[in-house]
């Protein structure tokens with residue numbers, strides 16, 4: 339075994355999309371810097387992370403300037419599309435659908451990650467970055483006192499000793515540095531899992547399979563753009579499926595579920611996948627006649643984790659190595675855009691001779707850990723409770739995405755790409771943004787729980803067609819937010835009225851259902867009396883923080899909700 343020693347300005351561990359993007363940015367800004375990527379795999383495998391949204395697209399096509407590549411080698415994406423089902427909506431044509439009626443106003447893409455990661459790494463090498471592959475970092479010494487970092491790398495049957503001024507962790511979920519520093523925390527408040535696979539011959543939503551040969555078919559005419567090119571979501575209580583078309587004609591299909599609300603059967607991966615697919619009639623329809631690509635089925639048991647520190651003196655983490663929340667709304671590559679933009683600015687300043695102060699490092703750590711925490715609280719906490727309900731999920735989608743455009747997309751396009759250094763919620767006034775978002779999210783959760791209780795969850799899941807103009811950098815975005823607010827207000831009024839008068843659906847429920855509703859209402863009345871005896875400031879506080887009703891009622895509510903939710907879920911599934 340031979341040992342050699344070499345020095346680099348920056349060593350990046352991991353040559354996936356985060357590692358190559360960071361290397362490209364650094365090399366373009368500091369052409370004289372010696373940059374090395376150490377990548378473990380000999381060639382990249384199929385990966386998730388196949389759909390960009392507006393910030394990650396902005397990063398790829400305007401910061402890295404790869405529009406030409408993306409338009410030729412990847413598929414253009416036509417936004418998000420959501421599908422809902424209930425006992426009356428068991429086919430695509432009867433299901434409620436939400437999505438744009440026009441072409442997306444800003445570019446985004448459906449990615450074949452295997453080719454993207456290979457092409458980006460090759461581009462980094464072409465632009466002067468050194469790449470060692472297959473190579474693994476076996477030992478790591480990061481002194482954080484200004485002395486060079488030392489790494490041992492196994493490559494081509496030998497161990498090479500290297501030192502560097504900056505070491506960058508781009509090892510993805512392996513989170514090499516965070517685990518070394520003991521700073522990765524799994525987020526147990528959000529117990530989500532995923533299974534995914536790739537398929538051939540998935541049903542063509544825009545073809546004769548679905549709407550026949552008649553171009554006048556009303557369902558077909560309702561949406562002038564390609565439905566298939568969207569990221570199609572098929573949602574239900576506690577879960578969502580994605581269908582992402584890929585350039586090679588295959589479709590990536592996967593489910594993410596909250597383990598508190600959905601339990602797959604025991605069995606091998608394919609059995610579990612088929613069982614879960616069979617529980618949603620629309621997914622069943624999409625996959626009828628499709629063939630799973632051999633040996634291309636994967637799973638992850640627990641998705642979200644926080645990383646407490648994303649940089650220190652002489653080291654930094656980018657992409658998934660800096661934390662991961664949830665794939666809903668496809669934010670993974672956005673997080674890469676934010677983290678790489680911030681870390682590259684720090685490293686560039688240091689290598690250019692400006693030095694990096696302790697304060698700058700602390701500010702980055704504060705900003706990013708607040709961003710992850712607040713983003714989780716505002717967007718994802720308990721979201722899977724209302725995901726399967728048409729109007730609650732639509733209102734949330736309109737508000738979440740409209741505000742994303744306002745606070746993240748608009749500043750990047752209209753002000754400067756330097757705004758990517760500070761993600762939403764990360765500045766010191768981030769709490770001002772957090773409070774309203776967390777509030778409406780919690781209201782949707784509460785309303786969904788009540789609907790489960792009354793058996794009215796998903797009552798609008800059939801027959802609704804989209805009429806959304808799509809998000810934009812202009813006034814249309816305000817119209818989308820206003821529409822989301824109107825849907826929320828309607829849901830609140832209906833919810834309030836349900837305390838005065840039982841909803842029609844609940845009244846019409848079968849005998850067992852009727853008794854369940856009567857018992858629930860009797861309990862609500864008792865809870866209401868308890869509410870009256872609660873100090874008013876407590877009630878106001880709970881209302882403002884989204885926990886409508888006094889905290890001491892919650893355990894009772896929760897037990898009841900859990901029981902009723904289980905019964906209602908059984909009912910929904912049986913109906914489906």
Ligand SMILES: Cc1cc2nc3c(=O)[nH]c(=O)nc-3n(C[C@H](O)[C@H](O)[C@H](O)COP(=O)(O)OP(=O)(O)OC[C@H]3O[C@@H](n4cnc5c(N)ncnc54)[C@H](O)[C@@H]3O)c2cc1C
Pocket residue numbers: 351352353354355356357376377378379385386387388389390391394473474475508509510511512514532534592594638641656657658659665668669670671672674
């Ligand atoms: C179910 C699911 C669905 C998702 N869907 C989306 C989506 O639609 N859109 C989106 O934006 N994001 C999505 N994401 C997130 C997205 O997959 C990630 O954010 C993205 O892939 C992160 O890229 P990365 O380069 O940080 O990590 P990776 O792509 O995992 O790359 C890490 C690289 O590091 C290498 N490596 C690891 N350890 C070492 C070592 N010791 N030495 C050398 N090399 C090493 C690995 O071989 C690998 O190539 C999804 C995530 C999940 C779990």
